[in-house]
Amino acid sequence: MRCLVTGGAGFIGSLTAERLLDRGDEVIVLDDLSTGHREVVPAGAELVVAAVGDQAVVRQVLADTRPDACIHFAGLIAAGESMAEPGRYFEANVGESLALLEELIRAGVDQVVFSSSAAVYGEPQSTPMGEDHPTVPTSVYGATKLQVEQALEWMSRQGALRYAALRYFNAAGGSEGHREDHSVESHLIPLALAAVAGQRPVLQVFGTDYPTPDGTCIRDYIHVEDLAAAHLAALDHLAAGGSSLVANLGTGRGYSVREVLAAIESVVGRPVPALMADRRPGDPAELVASSKTAAEMLGWIPLRSSLDEIIADAWQAFER
Numbered sequence: 001m002r003c004l005v006t007g008g009a010g011f012i013g014s015l016t017a018e019r020l021l022d023r024g025d026e027v028i029v030l031d032d033l034s035t036g037h038r039e040v041v042p043a044g045a046e047l048v049v050a051a052v053g054d055q056a057v058v059r060q061v062l063a064d065t066r067p068d069a070c071i072h073f074a075g076l077i078a079a080g081e082s083m084a085e086p087g088r089y090f091e092a093n094v095g096e097s098l099a100l101l102e103e104l105i106r107a108g109v110d111q112v113v114f115s116s117s118a119a120v121y122g123e124p125q126s127t128p129m130g131e132d133h134p135t136v137p138t139s140v141y142g143a144t145k146l147q148v149e150q151a152l153e154w155m156s157r158q159g160a161l162r163y164a165a166l167r168y169f170n171a172a173g174g175s176e177g178h179r180e181d182h183s184v185e186s187h188l189i190p191l192a193l194a195a196v197a198g199q200r201p202v203l204q205v206f207g208t209d210y211p212t213p214d215g216t217c218i219r220d221y222i223h224v225e226d227l228a229a230a231h232l233a234a235l236d237h238l239a240a241g242g243s244s245l246v247a248n249l250g251t252g253r254g255y256s257v258r259e260v261l262a263a264i265e266s267v268v269g270r271p272v273p274a275l276m277a278d279r280r281p282g283d284p285a286e287l288v289a290s291s292k293t294a295a296e297m298l299g300w301i302p303l304r305s306s307l308d309e310i311i312a313d314a315w316q317a318f319e320r
Ligand SMILES: NC(=O)c1ccc[n+]([C@@H]2O[C@H](COP(=O)([O-])OP(=O)(O)OC[C@H]3O[C@@H](n4cnc5c(N)ncnc54)[C@H](O)[C@@H]3O)[C@@H](O)[C@H]2O)c1
Pocket: 006, 007, 008, 009, 010, 011, 012, 013, 030, 031, 032, 033, 034, 035, 036, 037, 050, 051, 052, 053, 072, 073, 074, 075, 076, 077, 092, 096, 115, 116, 117, 118, 167, 168, 169, 170, 171, 172, 181, 182
């Protein structure tokens, strides 16, 4: 299979590109390097440096390479930043995605795997959250992901393409040559590891009075290797003629901030310098996925997502 991977210079995209190459697929990475890193693009992939919204370039790339499918990772990912810059987020995540989809359809590329997010749900009304949970995003970022899902749904209904929208919960972990390295880092584990290593100031823990057993927020962490495996399974599902789907990717087990910090201390052997702070607006107490759809439709189960393995692999990738 030949696959166009947008955002393949980023954390999840670069590892997925590598796993596609490992199994013998061909990969073309399309990335504008706005937040990604050229050096993490695997050697066997062709890299085209351009924005996904640059229709002239995308049209040429599709004509030259004629991929069978596209995995669309590219986008801006910081929910906090999206609230300060809504226009930029809608343009990059929705406007550019629509431009890409138009070119894919024009070129006859009718299988698309899309990086969606738990942020489409907003405030949880029940836990664990299934895909039928109401989608009422509380951030611009979440709204942009939902809008692209809606566009995909309409395009699929019209017969223009088939898609898998994968709603990741908290991507984490790492692998040789692949670590979380976002320009605006807002994720707990990389921030905590950087604080342990003395590369960032003490970690701020936002909120210790949530209605959870230890008062801190609970999240569902999923290893980046498990995410990559889910993308390969989604591509295979579509290639075999499978129907469009929307699927959560999580473990069904949540960990509190304090549990994550304790696990880091035990794996790394040093405490995380942390400061307890007030709650941040918009952070739900608990976000945990039901991933039944991914299990049933893609045969996917997370194999690498115990908290200790996530942290050990993130720390190893961080130290390299
Ligand atoms: N990391 C998470 O926890 C998480 C959770 C849910 C969903 N997601 C989604 O997964 C995807 C990948 O996330 P990541 O953590 O690997 O992020 P990342 O920032 O590491 O990677 C994003 C990549 O997209 C590229 N990019 C951004 N805008 C672009 C554009 N307009 N044209 C071309 N390239 C562009 C960047 O240069 C970067 O290489 C994103 O769509 C994100 O919203 C991530």
